[in-house]
Amino acid sequence: MPEISRFLGMIIAMYYDDHAPPHFHVRYGDHEAVIAIDSLACLSGRLPPRALGLVIEWAAAHRAQLAEDWNLARNDLPLKKIEPLE
Template identity: 40%
Template structure:
């Protein structure tokens, strides 16, 4: 599964040809969750509260890039990396 971004130890991935609704897969220190792109909310799995808040903010900030990647993933095209939340 391609990695879209890594920040603060949080790994963001997206599957090619994954099921709707558009979402990302998030991993953090043994926690795993499916996060909906449109809302930034955890739909499956679990993340620590602070990590979920960071991911939500990041997801909403990068929604256009995530949706572009979702479209590419549905067409089996290469995905683009997205800047993490830890840049200065």
């Protein structure tokens, strides 16, 4: 699973052969979650509330880049790194 960003102990990644809707995966310690790019809703898994809030803040600021990476992944092309949360 290609890593596209990393910040505050959270790893953001996408799979190449993943299913719709467009989303990304977050790993944080023993926690994992899948977040929709369009709605920023948690589709599965769970993160601690503070971590989820930070991920949503980051994703809202980088939604266009996440959508671009999703399209690259769907076409088996290299994904672009996205700046971490500042």
